[in-house]
Amino acid sequence: MVRLPTATRDWRLVGRTVRLVLGIPSYAAWALLLSILALTVFSLSQSLSVLAFVLSGAVPAGAGLRILLDQYPVLGPRYDLVTGFALLAIAALVGVNLALVTYHVREHGLSAEGGGGSAVGVLLGLLGAGCAACGSAILAGLLSLFGVAGLGTLLPFEGLEFSAVALVVLLLSTYWLAEGMRGGEIRGCPVDID
Amino acid sequence: MNRRGFLTTGLALALAGCAGDGGAGEDGTTTTAPPATSTPTPDAETLDTHPAAADLAAQPTLGPDPREATGVIVAFEDPSCPTCRRFEENVVPQLREELIDPGTVSFVFRGYPVIYPWGEPATKALEAAYDHDAAAHWTLLAHYFANQGSYRGSEPATVYDETESFLAAETDLDATAVVDAARNGEYDAAVQTDLDAGEAAGAGGRTPHLFFFRDGVYRTKSGGFTGITTIKNVLEV
Numbered sequence: 285m286v287r288l289p290t291a292t293r294d295w296r297l298v299g300r301t302v303r304l305v306l307g308i309p310s311y312a313a314w315a316l317l318l319s320i321l322a323l324t325v326f327s328l329s330q331s332l333s334v335l336a337f338v339l340s341g342a343v344p345a346g347a348g349l350r351i352l353l354d355q356y357p358v359l360g361p362r363y364d365l366v367t368g369f370a371l372l373a374i375a376a377l378v379g380v381n382l383a384l385v386t387y388h389v390r391e392h393g394l395s396a397e398g399g400g401g402s403a404v405g406v407l408l409g410l411l412g413a414g415c416a417a418c419g420s421a422i423l424a425g426l427l428s429l430f431g432v433a434g435l436g437t438l439l440p441f442e443g444l445e446f447s448a449v450a451l452v453v454l455l456l457s458t459y460w461l462a463e464g465m466r467g468g469e470i471r472g473c474p475v476d477i478d
Numbered sequence: 479m480n481r482r483g484f485l486t487t488g489l490a491l492a493l494a495g496c497a498g499d500g501g502a503g504e505d506g507t508t509t510t511a512p513p514a515t516s517t518p519t520p521d522a523e524t525l526d527t528h529p530a531a532a533d534l535a536a537q538p539t540l541g542p543d544p545r546e547a548t549g550v551i552v553a554f555e556d557p558s559c560p561t562c563r564r565f566e567e568n569v570v571p572q573l574r575e576e577l578i579d580p581g582t583v584s585f586v587f588r589g590y591p592v593i594y595p596w597g598e599p600a601t602k603a604l605e606a607a608y609d610h611d612a613a614a615h616w617t618l619l620a621h622y623f624a625n626q627g628s629y630r631g632s633e634p635a636t637v638y639d640e641t642e643s644f645l646a647a648e649t650d651l652d653a654t655a656v657v658d659a660a661r662n663g664e665y666d667a668a669v670q671t672d673l674d675a676g677e678a679a680g681a682g683g684r685t686p687h688l689f690f691f692r693d694g695v696y697r698t699k700s701g702g703f704t705g706i707t708t709i710k711n712v713l714e715v
Contacts, residue, residue: 330701330702331700331701331702333698333699333700333701334698334699334700334708334712336698337697337698337712341516342515342516342697342698343515343516343711343712343714344515347515347711347714348711350707350711351707351708351711351712354705354707354708354711355708360705360707360708361568361569361703361705361706362702362703362704362705363703364564
């Protein structure tokens with residue numbers, strides 16, 4: 285049966301598990317690297333022509349770096365503040381989530397259950413980034429495939445809805461991973477403190 | 479702060495420092511644009527051959543003649559697009575002040591109604607307004623962006639009625655004649671020309687979609703919100 289994190293102790297479990305895993309420097313670095321990678325995918329996937337232009341060497345390296353950084357949330361103006369921070373949060377959660385998956389698989393020798401949530405979270409994050417970057421074009425295009433293009437007009441937040449769903453999916457995935465590690469130990473410390 | 483934290487903070491600050499506008503004229507004053515870094519290849523697309531620039535002379539333009547400007551931006555925009563509105567409100571004023579008004583860059587508008595249904599009658603009205611008075615086109619475009627919320631979900635008849643009221647109140651145009659021309663399909667072909675150009679150029683369903691030309695040669699395109707830093711550094715102006 286699928287358990288949902290409805291109690292405070294569920295989130296304390298998540299917090300403790302994340303803290304224990306990320307307390308290992310190599311896993312913290314791995315989470316950071318994955319977060320940066322996720323953010324880069326979210327950001328540069330919306331500007332593939334510009335990326336190709338920069339990589340072709342058509343402009344000096346300094347100009348190229350300025351162009352690429354301009355595509356990122358917060359560093360550049362592509363996303364408004366709310367959407368920008370939502371994307372940062374999604375990227376951070378992707379890194380944390382995948383670091384937990386890696387730890388779970390490597391240290392506990394288990395299959396990557398819950399890793400599917402990471403993949404769904406990344407996909408939703410991409411969609412949210414796309415919608416926010418170019419308005420509702422991607423959403424309208426996607427919905428038109430299912431003959432419900434008009435449904436896009438019912439979503440008032442220009443794709444931010446996808447970012448919200450991505451956050452929920454990633455949080456749930458992280459919880460299920462922590463739940464899967466309940467009863468075990470991380471760095472000699474018990475995961476479950478109840 | 480330990481050494482690792484100091485180095486990390488320093489690197490982040492250095493990267494953030496690179497995220498300025500860059501390009502020529504960082505203090506915002508008018509400068510002569512430096513020569514482009516790269517030499518175009520013989521088969522590079524130009525304003526004469528690139529599909530985004532088809533029928534360029536007939537399009538609403540801000541700034542110098544596109545054939546004479548150092549940089550040209552061909553912008554496919556939808557009056558119903560919220561991101562286009564954000565671009566117009568946040569980037570275009572700075573673009574005007576720093577690049578267009580000094581005569582460095584030419585900004586060419588192409589109506590590209592691909593987002594919400596009301597964008598299509600609005601784009602036809604824009605074409606009609608431009609045909610009668612170029613200034614009225616920009617005034618009407620600003621009106622559409624400022625009032626997207628009230629137009630959203632409107633039927634074409636309502637869009638035309640509201641447009642007529644606005645044009646009558648805010649411009650010297652014969653609003654009824656202009657809007658009737660749009661309503662009767664006299665500008666359908668003009669709108670279709672822009673739609674065909676955008677599609678052929680690869681704008682797809684994304685707006686705003688900007689196509690950049692430097693010294694008449696195509697450089698790249700950018701779909702979605704595009705900041706001034708990207709624009710200045712792509713065009714090297």
